[in-house]
Structure formats: structure tokens, C-alpha cells
Amino acid sequence: MYDRRSIDEFRRVKVVLIDLLRQQNDFWKQRAKDFWLKEGGVNTKFFHNSVKQRRRINTMKRLKRSDGTWVSDRSQLKMMVEEYFRDLFRSEGVVARHEDLAGLVQVSSADNDWLLRLVTMGEVKKAVFAMHPDKAPGPDSLNPSFFQHYWDIVGCDVFHYCKNIFETGHLPNGVNVTNLVLIPKKENPENMGDWRP
Template identity: 45%
Template sequence: MANSEWLIMHPEAKLVNLLASHSDHSPILLHNTPMIRNGNTYSFRFENIWLKEDDVEEVVEEGWGRGREGEITIKLARCAEKLKGWGRRKRMRFKQEVNECGEEMERLRGRNELINSERYKEVQERHARLLIQEETYWRQRAKMHWLKEGDLNTKFFHMSASARARKKKIDKLVNEADIEVKTQPEICEVAQNYFDHLFKANIATHDPVLSLVAPKVSEEDNERLVAPITKEEVKDALFQMHPDKAPGPDGFNPAFYQHFWNLC
């Protein structure tokens, strides 16, 4: 039996029930070899934890280029590039700060001097804020929208995020020749070919059939449907979304747009 600590250490472990020809007890095979991935598969994703940092506004403004003309896609790509490097440095510094706070709290614990007591409270508060940030990081990955921030369920979120990652992972696919493929490039090729075929242009004409269908949309309704989308409509729809919902292809989730709406 594997406990939660073991699953955290081995997130890609997988059990397979093997066939047994002469027994009603099937052997179990444990696969614990990490899936080989390309080194350049990392894609940008906005982290909600960054919104707690004082200098995130400055990074986004620099990437967006306040007062500069340009396509919004270019501005977002520039923001993503700035945030990716900044976020990587923050993550490394974050782990270091957690360790430093823990070590200082251990040194100060048990001392009765007033100055040390005040310092201990400061470090303790800083440590608590860091733990809440870590919780935010894993809660976003776990997609547990029904839990509120501040519950300090970091271990639970970590387990949930790991379970989601295992559930979403594709170990193999069957290609058009009915052959199983297991390497990352082959899996990507099979998936791309499938969707290319699924969504290719259909040259069939439906005009004879459509001419027999009575229209259900009035002219007035049609005018509203084809009218240009306004900025207010986009804002209303965006602010109704949960901040932790999955990001778009650009890596930015609703939390980013909700927080930086006035900048965008």
C-alpha cells in the first residue's frame, strides 16, 4: 500500500493488473519510470500567487508597455516573457525564504528577551504569509474552487494537483495503423493527425436541406447576434468567471485579466 507521502515522491507511478492464465490471483506490476518529455515543453502559465507580490504591477506594466501602440497579442506575449523570468526567480527565492524563516524561528524559540520575542512574532507572521502563498500555488493547480483561501490545506492541494496531473497524462495512443505509440513526439503526431482530419473542410453542400428549415431567429434577434462585441460585454463575462479557472492558450487565466483590467 502506498501512502500520501510516497505518492508525492513518485507522482508518475502506475499500477497495471497483469493476466494470469492458471490462477484467479492477478499479479500487479508497478511502473515507476518517469515519462520521457521534451526539454522545451514548458509553457507559460500565470500564477495567482504572483498577485500577492508588491512588484508584480511593475513587471506587467513593463511588459505591457504603457502608452505604446501594438496588438494585444504582442503585448500579452511580452508580458508572459517578463513574468516567466521574474516568476522563476521569485519561486527560487520563495523556497529560500521559507527555510530561512523556519531556521530563525528555531533560533529564537525559547528565548525570553523582549527584543527576541518581538522579532519572533515578525518572523512568524512572515512565515505564515509564505505558507498562505504556497497554499495559493497548489490550490490553483488542484482546481478546488469550493475551498477558500486560508484553510492551509497545502498537502491536500498538492495531492489533488498530483492526481489531476496523473489523470490528464496520456501514456499512449493508437495510430491509424492500429499500432500503439508511447513516445511524446509520436503521441503528439497521432493527436494532431486526428484533429486535422476531424476538423478538415467539408465540401458537402447543405443548401437544399437548409431551404426546408423554417427560420427561428427574427431579424431583430439576428441584428443583436451579429452586432460587434463591446468591451463592457467582455468585461461582464470575464468578471463572472472564477479567478482560478483554466488559462487560455496564452497562459493567462481570469485572475490576471480581472486584476489588470484597467491596464489592459
């Protein structure tokens, strides 16, 4: 009924078809992304609804405790999330042995002096301009683009702020704050293992 040549041809066509379908899928994903980037800033009902739907999907409404009971109170949810990450990154009984550090290269006196010297205006400016302009804003709600664009006005203040941190070794409260967004791994997540940062 089928000869070897027909089967080989079928397999070859199947591979080509799968590749074309993948390309088509990639094309439409890219088109959707381009459309969102181009039109997403437009204040339309469609985009408002898209954002609301995404927010609804990504909102943690309740979690199941280890005893099987559900928690939906926001303050209790917050405590459960904090406890989960505190336990996740807790280390107990870890002792650093001297042998573990034996093979490490030590910092020379000259390198140490260089590392301990004061930061310069040029270094701070170089660091600010090395950032992608559209990276996420900091706690002040300003992204790198603002500081790059207005460097002539704000550069001196930014430099003195950074210099003070290097001199005192103290980060002001809120400077290193990170907003963590948890995204559900599956529909109807039940516990913290069903969410990813």
C-alpha cells in the first residue's frame, strides 16, 4: 500500500509543516507584541480591559495552609508569603571551614587601596549612562532615562548621594527596595509553590 519513498516523503513534509507552523506562530506572537508596544499606550477600553484582566489573573486571592485551611485575609496572606521566602532563604548549621577558603586569591594591598578609594564623578556618570534608559524606575519613580537626560542638572546631586553612601557605608531606608511580582504557575494556584517571582 505505502512504499518506503512515500513514508520518507511524508516525514519530510511533516518536518517542513511543523517548521512553518512554528514560524507562523512566532510571526503572530511578534505582531501581537509590536501591536501592544505601538498601540498599548493609547487610552482605549480594549487596553484598559487587557490590563484589568491580567491584574485579575495575577492577583493572589487566597492560599492554602499546610493544614488544608484557606487564608484570604490580606494581612495573613502577606505573613504567609513573607514566611515562605524567609524559610526558603534560611540557612541553618552552615559553618565556613578555613580549608574552604584556602584556594582563594587574596586582594593585594594596591588592589585594596584602589577598592577603598572614594568614588569619582566620572565613575558615577559612567554607571548611570551604562544603564538601559527604560529600565524599571527606582523608589523615586524615575528611570535611568530621566537621570541621563537631565544629568547636567541632577548629576552633582546624584554624585554626592552616591559618594555619601560609599563614605558612610550606609544605604538610606528604601533605596534598595525591590517590588516583587508573583506570577501564577498554573490556573487557580493554591499554595506558594504555585507562584513564581
